[in-house]
Amino acid sequence: MTSANTMPPSVGTPTMPQETAIEVDDVRVTYGEVQALTGVTLQIPEGRVTGLIGMNGSGKSTLYKAIMGVVPLDVGTVRVGGETPARARARGLVGYVPQSEDIDQAFPISVREVVMMGRYGHQGPLRRPRPVDHRAVDAALERVELTDLADRQIGQLSGGQRKRAFVARGLAQGARILLLDEPFAGVDKPSEAMIVGLLRELAAEGCAIVVSTHDLHALPELADDVVLLLRKVLFHGSVAEALEPEKLALAFGLAS
Numbered sequence: 001m002t003s004a005n006t007m008p009p010s011v012g013t014p015t016m017p018q019e020t021a022i023e024v025d026d027v028r029v030t031y032g033e034v035q036a037l038t039g040v041t042l043q044i045p046e047g048r049v050t051g052l053i054g055m056n057g058s059g060k061s062t063l064y065k066a067i068m069g070v071v072p073l074d075v076g077t078v079r080v081g082g083e084t085p086a087r088a089r090a091r092g093l094v095g096y097v098p099q100s101e102d103i104d105q106a107f108p109i110s111v112r113e114v115v116m117m118g119r120y121g122h123q124g125p126l127r128r129p130r131p132v133d134h135r136a137v138d139a140a141l142e143r144v145e146l147t148d149l150a151d152r153q154i155g156q157l158s159g160g161q162r163k164r165a166f167v168a169r170g171l172a173q174g175a176r177i178l179l180l181d182e183p184f185a186g187v188d189k190p191s192e193a194m195i196v197g198l199l200r201e202l203a204a205e206g207c208a209i210v211v212s213t214h215d216l217h218a219l220p221e222l223a224d225d226v227v228l229l230l231r232k233v234l235f236h237g238s239v240a241e242a243l244e245p246e247k248l249a250l251a252f253g254l255a256s
């Protein structure tokens with residue numbers, strides 16, 4: 001078992017030292033009898049895309065919930081941008097792009113309204129959008145190339161377009177840390193390429209991007225680093241090393 005916390009720079013990424021965006025220290029989370037995470041210690045840097053890989057039930061969603069501060073920790077601490085998760089969320093530092101199954105597609109809300117949700121933290125209690133909020137929403141829609149579909153109901157988009165809408169919500173929010181849960185599941189190839197390109201751009205602008213995915217083929221183009229998770233961190237390091245058969249066998253429970 002290897003744990004490499006030294007992260008080699010990959011081609012095209014800056015080599016200057018990066019700040020830690022997310023710091024997870026010795027975290028354990030249990031649901032009744034189920035130990036979802038145990039002894040998880042991890043530093044996620046700014047300016048890089050980190051792939052989060054693990055089999056079903058390995059704790060990926062739970063790790064996101066711990067980073068968002070929406071699941072109680074048995075032990076351990078999480079810091080997000082140097083803040084507690086709750087404070088980081090309140091400040092809009094962290095944006096979450098949910099799995100498709102977690103999105104109620106029948107909910108009557110337009111693409112523009114989904115993206116405007118990212119501005120709630122910037123608005124007063126009446127949530128009345130100001131010109132600055134509309135500008136942020138327009139810019140985010142343009143960046144994910146959904147301007148033409150802004151008034152469509154979210155349920156009337158393709159899987160890939162829906163993902164892009166939620167990425168735009170994070171952009172409108174001004175999040176510097178983005179957590180994406182299976183962004184390529186049920187997504188057409190052009191949308192996947194667009195999302196990969198956008199995430200690479202955001203990382204180059206200094207954002208910390210974490211992407212959970214089953215799509216190992218996407219990793220070389222997408223990620224700078226990979227975390228292999230199976231209730232604990234099995235490996236954190238380069239994409240090439242993470243894709244070595246013996247490492248994947250450990251992560252997917254195939255090792256004897």
Ligand SMILES: Nc1ncnc2c1ncn2[C@@H]1O[C@H](COP(=O)(O)OP(=O)(O)OP(=O)(O)O)[C@@H](O)[C@H]1O
Pocket residue numbers: 031032034035036054055056057058059060061062063
């Ligand atoms: N609310 C809950 N109550 C009880 N057990 C839970 C709960 N949420 C998750 N679990 C269990 O915790 C473990 C980790 O689940 P988690 O959803 O974090 O995994 P995951 O890696 O995101 O899985 P997937 O890839 O299937 O989404 C699993 O055994 C799961 O069954």
